Amino acid sequence: MVTDHKQIGEALLQVNNVSLSFGAVQALSDVSFEVREHEILAIIGPNGAGKSSMLNVINGFYTANEGSIVYKGISRAKMEPADVARNGVSRTFQNIALFRGMTTLDNIMTGRNTKMHRNFIWQAIYIGPARNEELEHRRKAEEIIDFLEIQAIRKTPVGRLPYGLQKRVELGRALAAEPELLLLDEPMAGMNTEEKEDMCRFILDVNEEFGTTIALIEHDMGVVMDISDRVVVLDYGRKIADGSPDEVRGNQSVIDAYLGVSRE
Amino acid sequence: MDFLYSVTADPVLQIVEDPVFFLQIILEGLMAGVMYSLVALGFCLIYKASGVFNFAQGVMMVLAVMCMVTVYDAGFGILLALLVAMVFMVGLSFAIERVVLRPMVNQPQIILFMATIGLAFFLEGFGEFIFGGSSQKIVPTEALHIGRDALLIPMFGSEIRLQQLDLTAGVCAALLVATLALFFQKTTVGRALRAVADDHQAALSVGIPLRSMWVIVWSVAGLVALVTGIMWGASSSVDFSLVLIAMKAFPVLILGGFTSVPGVIVGGLIIGVGEKVAELYWGDALGGSIEEWFAYVLALVFLMFRPQGLFGEKIIERV
Ligand SMILES: Nc1ncnc2c1ncn2[C@@H]1O[C@H](COP(=O)(O)OP(=O)(O)OP(=O)(O)O)[C@@H](O)[C@H]1O
Ligand SMILES: [Mg+2]
Numbered sequence: 001m002v003t004d005h006k007q008i009g010e011a012l013l014q015v016n017n018v019s020l021s022f023g024a025v026q027a028l029s030d031v032s033f034e035v036r037e038h039e040i041l042a043i044i045g046p047n048g049a050g051k052s053s054m055l056n057v058i059n060g061f062y063t064a065n066e067g068s069i070v071y072k073g074i075s076r077a078k079m080e081p082a083d084v085a086r087n088g089v090s091r092t093f094q095n096i097a098l099f100r101g102m103t104t105l106d107n108i109m110t111g112r113n114t115k116m117h118r119n120f121i122w123q124a125i126y127i128g129p130a131r132n133e134e135l136e137h138r139r140k141a142e143e144i145i146d147f148l149e150i151q152a153i154r155k156t157p158v159g160r161l162p163y164g165l166q167k168r169v170e171l172g173r174a175l176a177a178e179p180e181l182l183l184l185d186e187p188m189a190g191m192n193t194e195e196k197e198d199m200c201r202f203i204l205d206v207n208e209e210f211g212t213t214i215a216l217i218e219h220d221m222g223v224v225m226d227i228s229d230r231v232v233v234l235d236y237g238r239k240i241a242d243g244s245p246d247e248v249r250g251n252q253s254v255i256d257a258y259l260g261v262s263r264e
Numbered sequence: 265m266d267f268l269y270s271v272t273a274d275p276v277l278q279i280v281e282d283p284v285f286f287l288q289i290i291l292e293g294l295m296a297g298v299m300y301s302l303v304a305l306g307f308c309l310i311y312k313a314s315g316v317f318n319f320a321q322g323v324m325m326v327l328a329v330m331c332m333v334t335v336y337d338a339g340f341g342i343l344l345a346l347l348v349a350m351v352f353m354v355g356l357s358f359a360i361e362r363v364v365l366r367p368m369v370n371q372p373q374i375i376l377f378m379a380t381i382g383l384a385f386f387l388e389g390f391g392e393f394i395f396g397g398s399s400q401k402i403v404p405t406e407a408l409h410i411g412r413d414a415l416l417i418p419m420f421g422s423e424i425r426l427q428q429l430d431l432t433a434g435v436c437a438a439l440l441v442a443t444l445a446l447f448f449q450k451t452t453v454g455r456a457l458r459a460v461a462d463d464h465q466a467a468l469s470v471g472i473p474l475r476s477m478w479v480i481v482w483s484v485a486g487l488v489a490l491v492t493g494i495m496w497g498a499s500s501s502v503d504f505s506l507v508l509i510a511m512k513a514f515p516v517l518i519l520g521g522f523t524s525v526p527g528v529i530v531g532g533l534i535i536g537v538g539e540k541v542a543e544l545y546w547g548d549a550l551g552g553s554i555e556e557w558f559a560y561v562l563a564l565v566f567l568m569f570r571p572q573g574l575f576g577e578k579i580i581e582r583v
Binding site for chain 2: 059060061080081082083085086090091093097098099100101102106109110111113114116134173174176177
């Protein structure tokens with residue numbers, strides 16, 4: 001369901017001819033695509049296609065062997081993950097990576113890290129302006145908790161939460177940074193139908209209400225066709241298709257890749 | 265039969281006969297335990313935040329107190345001496361991050377551990393070079409207002425002796441731990457440090473700069489090392505043989521769990537009390553000098569039955 005009132009703009013992020021290898025494994029070969037402002041882009045492909053690697057290159061965990069990433073018009077070959085985060089890119093992980101010892105609220109507060117300005121000394125002694133700032137962040141965190149309907153688990157250590165809720169808290173932590181670009185690595189993996197529906201709704205709401213640009217990896221084709229504006233398909237590290245959900249669905253090489261037809 | 269008597273009934277009888285003496289032993293044990301906890305605390309902080317077992321912690325302790333004493337002996341005031349030592353430890357943390365940790369990031373833990381062994385040897389040589397290795401140094405206890413007398417507390421017609429130095433160490437340790445707890449629980453930096461300890465990648469993804477965090481946590485461990493060094497130094501003298509005291513931290517860490525601050529405190533106290541009590545009441549029966557090996561044997565037993573320690577996270581093998 002592509003919303004028609006949404007203004008999809010220019011490219012926010014461009015991936016230019018990116019290649020990445022781990023020893024003999026070629027995880028990405030000469031991949032190029034763009035993520036446009038305010039859109040939901042799905043990256044799909046069989047297991048091991050290089051989808052997670054692609055996100056890791058975008059947020060700076062991996063450095064491409066060749067090619068470049070252009071974000072908001074600025075090109076870079078290498079950037080530190082923390083700096084990428086400071087520039088407005090948030091993400092979640094395929095295998096949940098929460099701060100397990102902390103409560104839901106503290107996880108989401110930590111997500112606001114890039115918005116915290118007072119210097120370390122002020123923060124460490126926690127007085128005056130730093131304290132006011134903390135309260136402001138607290139208010140924002142509570143807004144996100146309300147938005148994701150997780151008030152009941154605010155004070156629960158996240159390690160004790162069921163899987164589906166952990167995924168939701170992880171989304172909350174990513175949202176806390178008020179990102180311009182949100183990267184979601186399989187946000188619905190391992191969820192039941194009801195949880196998936198909730199998650200879809202949150203993703204669409206984030207996109208529509210906050211105008212956040214979203215690039216997500218997903219295996220569930222039904223979900224992909226439902227929520228994405230555009231789809232990029234990877235197979236064995238190469239891009240094999242790029243277009244609207246309908247175009248991609250009818251694409252012969254995509255069908256072959258998913259049916260496991262051997263490639264020449 | 266004799267032996268059985270001397271390891272079972274006899275100690276109990278002795279305790280019942282002179283409970284005040286027993287209390288005295290417990291207190292002395294607790295005080296010694298606090299000192300062990302302090303040493304182990306430095307290891308624990310660094311291990312939590314960077315997953316590095318810092319073999320150089322003992323040397324850092326000696327360097328910190330040497331720096332303080334050297335500045336004081338050169339005729340500067342005690343406050344300035346403390347300040348210089350603190351700055352020295354923070355500077356050292358910056359250097360270690362830049363030279364040792366940064367190039368080794370993403371290496372397996374064992375490599376980082378080896379690197380800290382190298383660091384320990386380097387720092388010892390470096391310390392002897394700048395602070396002079398030969399001349400023994402004495403902690404200026406008077407300037408630091410650490411009393412050297414014993415307090416006598418009357419109790420049930422008898423009395424209990426407490427060393428002022430031990431008391432000071434106890435109070436310092438309590439203050440230090442309370443401050444650290446506040447810092448970790450209530451401040452933004454503390455929360456960021458906990459985040460780094462929980463999950464490096466996730467911490468990076470929310471924009472926490474790992475490098476600054478490492479510098480901060482090594483600095484904090486450096487300050488803990490300074491306090492520890494002063495306390496240990498005050499009870500003997502300051503030279504590099506103090507490094508060996510850090511060995512006592514290993515059983516404490518195994519007992520308490522490498523990642524748990526409360527665990528380290530409790531672990532230190534248990535070992536402190538345990539070895540004193542064992543020595544005094546079981547010493548004769550078991551051939552004496554139990555104090556030498558008690559901690560290590562206790563640690564071994566823990567490794568067999570509860571390898572994660574008292575408070576450590578449960579180690580779950582992934583299949
Ligand atoms: N850190 C790494 N070290 C070595 N090889 C890696 C690393 N990360 C990914 N790879 C390899 O790169 C290839 C692509 O992996 P990637 O995780 O990107 O696939 P994916 O499309 O996300 O798959 P999945 O759907 O299973 O999550 C795989 O062959 C994988 O084994
Ligand atoms: Mg993946």
